[in-house]
Amino acid sequence: MADLEGVNGQREEFRVVGKPNLPGRLSYALAAGIAKFGIDYAVPGMLHAKFLRSPYANAKIISINTDKARSIPGVADIVTWEDEDIKKLVSEGESFAPKEPWLDNIADHEGVEVGVIVVAENEDICEKALKELDIEWEILPHIVDIQTGRKPDFPVIRPEERMASSMFGPPVPKTGNVHFSTLEQGDVESGFKEADYIIEYDLNMPAFASHMPNPSGSVAWWFDDPYHGGGKSLHLEGVAWRTDLAKDAVGRMYKMPPEKVIHRGIFQGGKYCDWGLRKSQEITPLLARRTGRPVRCMNTRKDTFDFLINQRFIHMKVGFKDNGLITAIDDYSIADGGARGSSSFGTSGDQHYGPYFTTKCLNIKQKMEVVDSNRGKMYVSGQHCPFNWDSITMAIYLIAEKLGKDPINIARLNLHGPVSQEDPEPVPSFEACIETGKEMMSWDWHSAGSKKLPDGRMHGASFRYQMSPRHSGATYNTKLELRNGIVHMPTQGPCTGIFAVEANAMVVAEELGLEYEDVIVDFDYREPFFPVGGGSDGTTASAWVMKECAHILKKNILKAAIDEAENPPARSMFEFGPPEDPSPFKGLKPEDLDMEKGKIFIKADPDKSVPVPKAVKKNIFATYSGRPPLSIWSQGMGKMLDTMNTAYCEVAVDTETGEVEILRFGVVADTGKVIRRTSLESQIDQVMYFSQGCQLLEDFVYDQRTGVKLNTNMFDYKKPTIKDVPHVERDFLESRAGNAVYGASGISHSLANTHAVIIAIHNAIGVWVDPPATPDKVLKALGKA
Amino acid sequence: MHNNEKINGSGKRTSFTHATAQAQAAGSIEAIPATVKDFRCPVCSKDFSGYPELKQHYTEDHPDAVIPVTVSLNINGKDCEVLIEPHWTLQRTLQFRLGLTGSKLMCDRGVCGSCTVIMDGRSVLSCSILAVECEGKNIQTIEGIAANPKWKPLVDAYCKWDAMQCGYCTPGFLVSAKSILDKNPHPTDEEIKEALAGNICICGTYPRHSTAIMEAASIMAKEGE
Numbered sequence A: 001m002a003d004l005e006g007v008n009g010q011r012e013e014f015r016v017v018g019k020p021n022l023p024g025r026l027s028y029a030l031a032a033g034i035a036k037f038g039i040d041y042a043v044p045g046m047l048h049a050k051f052l053r054s055p056y057a058n059a060k061i062i063s064i065n066t067d068k069a070r071s072i073p074g075v076a077d078i079v080t081w082e083d084e085d086i087k088k089l090v091s092e093g094e095s096f097a098p099k100e101p102w103l104d105n106i107a108d109h110e111g112v113e114v115g116v117i118v119v120a121e122n123e124d125i126c127e128k129a130l131k132e133l134d135i136e137w138e139i140l141p142h143i144v145d146i147q148t149g150r151k152p153d154f155p156v157i158r159p160e161e162r163m164a165s166s167m168f169g170p171p172v173p174k175t176g177n178v179h180f181s182t183l184e185q186g187d188v189e190s191g192f193k194e195a196d197y198i199i200e201y202d203l204n205m206p207a208f209a210s211h212m213p214n215p216s217g218s219v220a221w222w223f224d225d226p227y228h229g230g231g232k233s234l235h236l237e238g239v240a241w242r243t244d245l246a247k248d249a250v251g252r253m254y255k256m257p258p259e260k261v262i263h264r265g266i267f268q269g270g271k272y273c274d275w276g277l278r279k280s281q282e283i284t285p286l287l288a289r290r291t292g293r294p295v296r297c298m299n300t301r302k303d304t305f306d307f308l309i310n311q312r313f314i315h316m317k318v319g320f321k322d323n324g325l326i327t328a329i330d331d332y333s334i335a336d337g338g339a340r341g342s343s344s345f346g347t348s349g350d351q352h353y354g355p356y357f358t359t360k361c362l363n364i365k366q367k368m369e370v371v372d373s374n375r376g377k378m379y380v381s382g383q384h385c386p387f388n389w390d391s392i393t394m395a396i397y398l399i400a401e402k403l404g405k406d407p408i409n410i411a412r413l414n415l416h417g418p419v420s421q422e423d424p425e426p427v428p429s430f431e432a433c434i435e436t437g438k439e440m441m442s443w444d445w446h447s448a449g450s451k452k453l454p455d456g457r458m459h460g461a462s463f464r465y466q467m468s469p470r471h472s473g474a475t476y477n478t479k480l481e482l483r484n485g486i487v488h489m490p491t492q493g494p495c496t497g498i499f500a501v502e503a504n505a506m507v508v509a510e511e512l513g514l515e516y517e518d519v520i521v522d523f524d525y526r527e528p529f530f531p532v533g534g535g536s537d538g539t540t541a542s543a544w545v546m547k548e549c550a551h552i553l554k555k556n557i558l559k560a561a562i563d564e565a566e567n568p569p570a571r572s573m574f575e576f577g578p579p580e581d582p583s584p585f586k587g588l589k590p591e592d593l594d595m596e597k598g599k600i601f602i603k604a605d606p607d608k609s610v611p612v613p614k615a616v617k618k619n620i621f622a623t624y625s626g627r628p629p630l631s632i633w634s635q636g637m638g639k640m641l642d643t644m645n646t647a648y649c650e651v652a653v654d655t656e657t658g659e660v661e662i663l664r665f666g667v668v669a670d671t672g673k674v675i676r677r678t679s680l681e682s683q684i685d686q687v688m689y690f691s692q693g694c695q696l697l698e699d700f701v702y703d704q705r706t707g708v709k710l711n712t713n714m715f716d717y718k719k720p721t722i723k724d725v726p727h728v729e730r731d732f733l734e735s736r737a738g739n740a741v742y743g744a745s746g747i748s749h750s751l752a753n754t755h756a757v758i759i760a761i762h763n764a765i766g767v768w769v770d771p772p773a774t775p776d777k778v779l780k781a782l783g784k785a
Numbered sequence B: 001m002h003n004n005e006k007i008n009g010s011g012k013r014t015s016f017t018h019a020t021a022q023a024q025a026a027g028s029i030e031a032i033p034a035t036v037k038d039f040r041c042p043v044c045s046k047d048f049s050g051y052p053e054l055k056q057h058y059t060e061d062h063p064d065a066v067i068p069v070t071v072s073l074n075i076n077g078k079d080c081e082v083l084i085e086p087h088w089t090l091q092r093t094l095q096f097r098l099g100l101t102g103s104k105l106m107c108d109r110g111v112c113g114s115c116t117v118i119m120d121g122r123s124v125l126s127c128s129i130l131a132v133e134c135e136g137k138n139i140q141t142i143e144g145i146a147a148n149p150k151w152k153p154l155v156d157a158y159c160k161w162d163a164m165q166c167g168y169c170t171p172g173f174l175v176s177a178k179s180i181l182d183k184n185p186h187p188t189d190e191e192i193k194e195a196l197a198g199n200i201c202i203c204g205t206y207p208r209h210s211t212a213i214m215e216a217a218s219i220m221a222k223e224g225e
Ligand code: FES
Pocket: B104, B105, B106, B107, B108, B109, B110, B111, B112, B113, B114, B115, B116, B125, B126, B127, B128
């Protein structure tokens, strides 16, 4: 549904919104190197803290002697899981993890914080002291290969009952190391009976690291605060995100009300949808309190290799008619449940977002084994959610191959209509995307292994579709001020890399007839407005609310212009010069006026205008709290459709060397309405490079014997460089069909894919290569190695 | 307990234009201490009145520890002296002794280019070079580039083209970009990619850099006419 409930949701003329190349409000600070991220904070007299990190994949500290470590010069404090101070801590941040204990003596993956924190004059001394801890470990069996770990006779690695998360329903009992999650609709058996063909295939989704660019951590200190009830207040840096879920959450751990917790930093770095607080961000207030000095605790690069997606094996069985119409889907997945506290977004949560629900097929069974493992933790969410989308991409490709038909036509046949799974109508957004996409890519489908390029390499192509999601259901509290004739938009930020603040400022400018530069953004951590909640999704949702607020401000300004025309404010004794001309608005009503280019004018006689600062001398405020109508996406989870997007990939495979080159990616995305074009383009590039990385380059490598992760550094875990990335062709459609601001939707997550490149490789050489498709694996698949 | 409230100031508004960023960058260079004022023992945090006293303290109290050294550097045209432990990298020194946080630590081992600085005209990775090796060298950091009005077109182009998302890698890219333009005022797309191959961006800004650098190059060429 389009933005019909809000004010001006179907605005036709845009002066500011959609414009490219408007610099970000904090871009100069970032470019000049003066933007401070958490890791950058250093305060005089501070101590440094480090956690003991487990050298074992699964182990328990039986006993510990800290005497030798404590005697090292420069060690200020050592805290263990047995200290009362630690036992009292309960994490308050956004997490699906079990809340207690905050730190214990059991390590459930290599590198996890366990048992002990050392505080010292510098990090080198911390390291030295950690080495001097005398620890007796009990080493327990571990799982880093989930296919082995799921076997019924494998020792149970985590004895207590535990689901990956309870976010999507009550915890399910587990058997051995496996939890089962099943979601079923229709009658799968009869669906298969109806089918003319049944295909079965296996997908392997590799694990993928987020390793956000800026290692996380914090600095904290306590200070005398006479202004907020006396006593000490807490200053914390390094947890920039939504204040309620970050700095206030840490404050709550120490019984501090929000007003007594200061956090000035606004630069979050590249965390995107990874909302989880790290222990290094939660512990510093305690250590600062204990030592009476500021304390800094930073993760290293190695510590920052968390999971963005967990590994998953999907066995799919698909029944379809001879025209390609799917009659039954049976998805049996074995997913890495990860370490304790991993997000269910990576496992059972996906079942609810199922790509299968976008098809007309009513017989769908999804069964998932979520296997406890010691591979590491996936924090709240990642850019690849929902992870399993490409199982439908794969099914469509295989049906197409089987029937010798273009996968776009198979997708078109199977996609249900806008209203329900039984709606036979086409989805206009999808139709528009494929029409543009085919032209953009000069789409000319060929069957697997049938096209050789002039240079002798094999050519392959793939196609996928997704919904353009808008999942933010958050309420946003907006405020705008006209201060001394200038419009201010106060916000807590943060600066997250998605330019959400800027998109909001553009909407304000649009609604108030101003230029983007005329809207002053006041960044202040105490302000309630945060334009986040997903990426472009939260941006467009928050901007809807901001649009409503701008409209209220405008009404208030026009009313004030009339009030001041009728009752001009008294001249102050410091104002000199001749008296001002009487306002031309005298005798009019607010509805007779409008605003444009920083002036208020009479609609019936636009030449009669007064600059805003002159027409309105008093300060005007507007507030609006609310949220846009719930999106089709969140209500239907695929069973209703509005804005869609399509992606294309073309590869060339050298069958002699096994090398794969992505010739280009193509993206045609119906964003509903483009708000901030330049960053939207960049977000699309980003998500396609993520996808390239996980299909061609990136993989976690474990030593199976010890359970130790071998490549938690940027040499051995390879991210694409500027020389690796392909060209991304993009086109944005504006159906205005989303119900966030001006009919916009979110976009970026939905283009993340795990198999578009893999399918294109199959289309090139006719054999499957598991991601990451490195040359050696390609050659092996071709029987050449 | 310390009262550190004044450390980060109490300004409510944070608003960045080229002028404010340039001024702040210049301010951070201005604030670099020219000489060592704090002779603090890195092991036990005791303060001493001078280097001889600190050395003496090491001999008496930390006989097994390596004695800190003083190093003379020239950072963004400013001569300064720092007291560091000999194993400190230049990046660590810039951040913890000189208050310059523009050289970012991402990979911590010479892979990502986020910590790039220019030393005697050559790009080097400040995470992988010891500060003691930089004695007497001329070092340019991102702050020096941002503070120099000559490079305004480059900074402007980076901001105009969103050659940043989270912005953490951005200073490193910008230093590399400046280094390219120093050597080649009219680089091609291919040459830029070659020169930026050692800078990693996790947020996918890659195509933006060539656009920004080439635009800056043509503006700078016009300004130079
Ligand atoms: S931090 Fe120096 S190269 Fe990555």
